Amino acid sequence: MSEPTERFKKAARKKSAPVKKVALSAEARQAYEELVRSRDERDRAYGQFLPAENKGK
16 A cells, blocks of 8 residues: 555646627726626526526526
């Protein structure tokens, strides 16, 4: 049992993927924020009356 086994070696670190950045105009950013906000409000209003097991997130 004095031989080192390869069973419990540290896992090699994964190389992270390069990050993609997107530049938006002020109008496009505002439109995207409104879209996200309206979707969130709609989901909240829909999930308000569902039973606890069906609410999702």
